[in-house]
Amino acid sequence: MLLLLQVKGRVTAQALAEEFEISIRTVYRDIDQLSAAGIPVYADRGPGGGFALLDGYRTRLTGITRAEAETLSIAGLSGAASDLGLMDQLRAAQLKLIAAVPDAAQDASRIGSRLHIDAVGWYRRPAPTPLLPVLASAVWEQKRITMHYESWQNSGHRTRDPLGLVLKAGDWYVLARVRRQxxxxxxxxxxxxxxxxxxxxxxxxxxxxxxxxxxVAAFEKGLLTGVATLRLSPEGVARLHRLGAAAEEQALFGPIAKDGWQDVTLPVEGFDYAVEQLLSLAGHVQVLEPLELRERLRTLAQRVATLNAA
Incomplete structure (x- = not known):
């Protein structure tokens, strides 16, 4: 509770009760105990009130257990810290945290040395992002940016307010605001x-x-512009995830036939992309509807066969 007051400045009794899952009466009792221990905590009543510490009071970093110190060794995700240009700061912070727990210093990096997180998918390499440290600095400092963005839809210069960074499957993205969007x-x-x-x-x-x-949910849903009914073998059902998680989640399965094949109705992307996805199911899929998708899949398969003829 002391650390929370130090971080947030002023916190209401209701917020403290919800944070620690205790009653408001217990909150007041704990505040009284902090005060009795010499902690300069006081209460402001009325709207906007709450509990706070006297200005300038800081508590030392104490009470960290060995397990907590070990966990902090991976808190920064070294790969992401390196991309952001924060590796030196991360190492310095970890040393200071370890120094706060001298009895656990020898084991404090145990988890970090035995756990490696590789965020990039198989058969891929991370895209180079030389501008990421500069962009990250703008995010931290709330500075507006002007950028030239290469897009298959509309390349050009944009002025944006960068609000946050996301690392997704090895690729970095920035969430930025333009007006209210x-x-x-x-x-x-x-x-x-x-x-x-x-x-x-x-x-x-x-x-x-x-x-x-x-x-992400809106993007995936927006891609699924059509509906197809497929007949899949058991192996085809096992490979259904190749059509995308959103399509797999919305799939409606019919009864399993005696030969083990099964009818499935699900949303698909535009036909041009859907036929390439369906081709990855190899000999485990038959398109029942729509007929245009079936014809496109047959045409593509014939073209592949012709290109690879003896």
Whole structure:
């Protein structure tokens, strides 16, 4: 509770009760115990009130257990810290934390030395992002940016307020605001970047995790513009994830026939892309509807066979 007051400044009794899952009466009792122990905590009553510490009071970093110190050795995710240009700061912070627990110094890096997180998918290499440290600095300092962005839809210069960074499957993305709308940009596609002297106000209600999750869900749903009925073998059902998680989640399965094959109705992307996805199911898929998709799959398969004829 003391550390929370130190970090947040002023916290209401209701917020403390919810944070620690205790009653408000227990909150008041704990505050009394802090005060009795010599901690300069006081209460402001009325709207906007709550508990706070006297200005200038800081508690030393104490009470860290060995397990906590070990966990902190991986908290920074060294790969991401290196991409962001924060590796030196991460190492310095880890040394200071270890120094706070001298009895655990020898074992404090045990977990970090036995756990490696590789965020890049198989058969891929991370895209180069030389502008990421500069962009990250703009995010931390709430500085407006001007960038040239290469996009298959509309390349050009854009002025944005960068609100947060996301590392997804080895690729970095920045969530940026233009007026009141949120946009997502792949950092590797930014060819030029200028950090302006202008600052912006970071929205108090902005939740990076929630914004990203909602954007990903909307993006996946927006790609699924058609519906197809397929007949799949058991192996085809096992490979269904190749059509994408959103399509797999919305799949409607019919009864399994005596030969083990099964009808499945599910959303698919545009036909041009859907036929390439279906071809990855090899001899384990038959398109029942629509007939246009079936014809395109047959045409593509014949072309592949012709190109690879003896």
């Amino acid at each position: 949120m946009r997502i940009y792949k950092v590797a596609s930014i060819t030029h970047l200028t950090v302006l002297d202008e600052t912006f106000e970071h929205p108090a209600s902005f939740d990076l995790r929630a914004e990203w999750s909602a954007a």
